[in-house]
Amino acid sequence: EIVMMQSPATLSVSPGERATLSCRASESVRSNLAWYQQKPGQAPRLLIYGTSTRATGIPARFSGSGSGTEFTLTISSLQSEDFAVYYCQQYNNWATFGGGTKVEIK
Amino acid sequence: QVHLVQSGAEVKKPGASVKVSCKTSGYTFTSYGVSWVRQAPGQGLEWMGWISAYNGNTNYAQKLQGRVTMTTDTSTNTAYMELRSLRSDDTAVYYCARDSGTTVTTEDFDYWGQGTLVTVSS
Numbered sequence: 001e002i003v004m005m006q007s008p009a010t011l012s013v014s015p016g017e018r019a020t021l022s023c024r025a026s027e028s029v030r031s032n033l034a035w036y037q038q039k040p041g042q043a044p045r046l047l048i049y050g051t052s053t054r055a056t057g058i059p060a061r062f063s064g065s066g067s068g069t070e071f072t073l074t075i076s077s078l079q080s081e082d083f084a085v086y087y088c089q090q091y092n093n094w095a096t097f098g099g100g101t102k103v104e105i106k
Numbered sequence: 107q108v109h110l111v112q113s114g115a116e117v118k119k120p121g122a123s124v125k126v127s128c129k130t131s132g133y134t135f136t137s138y139g140v141s142w143v144r145q146a147p148g149q150g151l152e153w154m155g156w157i158s159a160y161n162g163n164t165n166y167a168q169k170l171q172g173r174v175t176m177t178t179d180t181s182t183n184t185a186y187m188e189l190r191s192l193r194s195d196d197t198a199v200y201y202c203a204r205d206s207g208t209t210v211t212t213e214d215f216d217y218w219g220q221g222t223l224v225t226v227s228s
Binding site for chain 1: 156165207
């Protein structure tokens with residue numbers, strides 16, 4: 001099973017600042033990497049798939065990059081609605097999720 | 107619009123089984139797969155398995171092999187997940203999600219159901 005590791009576990013950011021979230025795979029997942037956002041009491045929402053393609057309706061302030069084993073989700077200017085937990089997911093070999101990064105208000 | 111609507115909350119005793127349904131609408135059911143993901147209280151997301159709505163192929167997470175069965179009913183565009191021999195650590199919110207992987211393997215999950223809380227308690 002491919003293990004996905006996210007860092008940091010918690011990220012404290014002020015509104016308007018940039019947030020950079022990391023995701024590392026235990027082996028190469030090529031570009032088969034997605035990012036999800038989850039708010040309390042809600043189902044996850046797909047943000048990014050194929051490492052860097054934004055899902056329908058996702059604002060341009062969300063961007064993804066990386067390949068192989070190292071991936072990054074960047075939120076260029078945090079809005080109030082962006083404070084949430086973010087998960088990466090590989091689908092190169094079935095599916096596994098990272099443990100999540102909580103983005104909280106600084 | 108795409109919708110996935112799940113069945114309601116369940117309370118089960120240890121050793122029992124639970125079957126959660128996921129009724130879909132707004133898209134061609136057999137053009138996608140369905141993945142099931144669960145989330146224990148205060149924890150992260152755990153992928154449980156995938157089923158192709160096109161040909162019924164399945165793949166289950168290794169830790170659930172032998173206890174989980176996923177099926178679909180193409181006449182009602184509904185997916186089902188049954189989990190047997192329930193334990194207290196199966197207590198979680200269970201989600202179905204539309205999977206872009208159609209016939210061979212899982213991909214990304216672009217639409218999700220609202221979740222079904224399954225509580226396992228004696």
